[in-house]
Amino acid sequence: MTLQLYNTLTRKKELFVPINNEHIRMYVCGPTVYDDIHIGNARPLVIFDVLFRLLKNTNRESDITYVRNITDVDDKIIQRAEENNESISDLTNRNILRFQEAALELCCLKPTIEPRATDHISQMINLIKVLIEKGHAYVTDDGEVLFSVLSMPNYGRLSGRNRDEMILGARIEVSSNKRDPADFILWKPSTPNQPGWDSVWGRGRPGWHVECSAMSEEYLGPNFDIHGGGVDLVFPHHENEIAQSECFHPNIPFVKTWIHNGYVMSEGEKMSKSLGNFYTVSDLLKEFPGEALRLALLATHYRQPLDFSKDGTKEAISRLDKYYLALKVLEDDLDQKELISSNIADDFGSSLLDDLNTPAALTVLDKQSSAIINDSSRDNRAQLGQAFIQNANLLGLLCNGSAYWHKRNTTEAEQTNIDQMIKKRMIAREQRDFAEADRIRDELLLRKIILEDGPDGTIWRRGS
RNA sequence: GGCCCGGUGGCAGAGUGGUGAUGCAGAGGACUGCAAAUCCUUUAAUGCCGGUUCGAUUCCGGCCCGGGCCUCCA
Incomplete structure (x- = not known):
């Protein structure tokens, strides 16, 4: 069985073939740590965790590097720290910790590397310097460095838009500093009380997109296999990453497969604080087990829009009740050592390998759990149990013993x-x-x- | 205005050119002191209009509806 993934770049499902079979490389855009993450941020966290687990399972001979960055320099962070009357590092350190706790509660494995933007300023400065040298970027009178979109002929191919269309867009704000309205910021000057780093263009800070180009380069090299994130990052963030990285390394295609998860709605509407449907993960965790949130996020195919709801999470709990009942049956008469690891097989494997069809994979778990609960033969149960537990683990479920689940909190x-x-x-x-x-x-x-x-x-x- | 995605039973949500999974909810039954859990049986759906086809929910076109993006966003 082979892994098929939908590639945003080609708008097709493609057979996944690593660039280098011995080292599979994936980069996923992590959070901007100005506040607690909300349930929409949790979706890519869980989706790409499943992909990470699947890659590990199906490529046991390969090294797999999963980079998930943390954006800890950003205008929202500056603003929030001012509002809270606290230092930027206090704010970001606290939110990073809370983010990591949330990821753990959602049963996500730790990525291989979790780099922070502020630890890679020199790499960003170097990248910007090279872009200027190659004529892809320019310094304005105000000391900003901008990327010149016109310098890149095929700019816009990921998001399927061209410059003219964008300029026709009603919301384009034409800055007098820009040579072209679509140009974007690589470096911007900081005032004395804003965070900043010294550079040849004066004391300043990086633009939003450049960090991912610099950090993926640092840990994965000029090109890699998979780059993921929410669909709302396709434009401008990922488009601009491609522009930066491919102009930095001409003739090397930056990313082979772009994967984007769909948008999250909440209780049938767009999440907003005024509607009372704005859920942070830490608030939800007070009410629901993280594993139930995880299952609720996996019950919809990752590319579909997901309508998150508390009712849906309760359904996820019922479903987990049954899975853990099956696990309990297995625990009662089965030595855990009997459960040996094997390659994924059956309908579960084919579902998951078909562009991460987690809802279809979950129905297989439903059937397997029923079969275990109802089978009176210990040997049959042992056989079924092996596949069931392994499958569940591949989705990051059933990571705890049944007692933990039934007697939680x-x-x-x-x-x-x-x-x-x-x-x-x-x-x-x-x-x-x-x-x-x-x-x-x-x-x-x-x-x-x-x-x-x-x-x-x-x-x-x-x-x- | 431009670009993109989706519309499947009461709800959630897959798949498929040939009698439409699965979960929750509902109904009936088994089990139980009563329950719970589990099991069995069961009700119920492909937005609208055309086209291609022996046959369309699936492919194509149009329409309607919903959502997203268009330099804050996962």
């Missing part, structure tokens, strides 16, 4: 209390005092603790 004291109440109820049931037994169950239900009477006694789990 429960303190030890609470657990003891629940166990005592279950014991009291058991005594009441033995005495046929069902009114008391039901009262205890209702009391626990109010605390979203669901009891299940089974042949081996009563177990509990957390409801939603």
Whole structure:
């Protein structure tokens, strides 16, 4: 089975063939750390984590480098730090930490490298210098450095637009400094109280796009296999990255496969603070397990627009309840060592390899979990279980034991209390005092603790 | 205005040129002291109009509706 990916550059599904089979390289645009990430930021985080896992699984002989950058210099950051009356580094360090916690809660693996823009200023300055030397950039009277779009004949081919169309666009703001209205900033001067670095063009800071060209060059070289991000980055961000990198390295195609995830809506509408549907990941994590958010994000194909909702997340919890029930069945009669790792196979593999069709892959997990729960043969379960767990892990699901899931967010004291109440109820049931037994169950239900009477006694789990 | 994406049952959401997955919800049943979970059965959908075809949800054209981008954006 082979991996097919939709390439924004060619607008086709293509067979994925690495440039260098021994070293597969992927770069994904990470967050600008001016605030907590919201659920829309979480989608690429999860999608490209699945792709990273899939590449590792299907290319075991290859090195795989996954770079996910952090943008920690930006006008929004400057503005927010001013508003909060705190230093820029306090703001960015705090948000980076919170971002990394969120990524962990969403069951994302750590990328190979997570470079920060401010650690690569000298590389950016060098890149800009070369672009000026080659005639692709120029310095204005105000000390800005701008990229000259006219110097690049095929500018606009990723986003499928040409310069004339853009200039006709109603929102083009023509700066007197620009030779061409479509030119974009590589370097801009900083005032004394703005963050800045010394350069031949004076003290200033980089434009938004140049960091990704500099950092991908630093860690992946002049060209690499996959570059990902949200669809709203296609233009101008990724278009401009191509311009910078390909003018820096003429005749080397920058990126082979461009992958973009669709936009996230929230509760049927565009996310906005005034509508009350603006969800940050940290707020959602107070209400839902990260794994449920992850599943909710994977339940729609990555290129489709996704309508995130709390109801959808509750559905994801029900689905995970079943997966973890299957896992519990396996844990009860299966030594984990029996689960050996193998290459992906079956419908799960073919779905995932077909341009990351995670919704179709999830239906395979649904069927596999049912089969495990219903199969009375221990040997059959062991066989089914191996594929099931491996498949789930490939999606970054079922990373915890079943006890962790069913008893999540429960303190030890609470657990003891629940166990005592279950014991009291058991005594009441033995005495046929069902009114008391039901009262205890209702009391626990109010605390979203669901009891299940089974042949081996009563177990509990957390409801939603 | 330009460019791009989508419209599938009550909701979510795949696939496919030949009787439309899966999950949630609903109905009936099994199990249970009652539940829960699970299982069985079951109701229910391809925006509109043309074209190509033996046959279109799928391909093509037009229309309607929704969404995105057009230098803040994942």
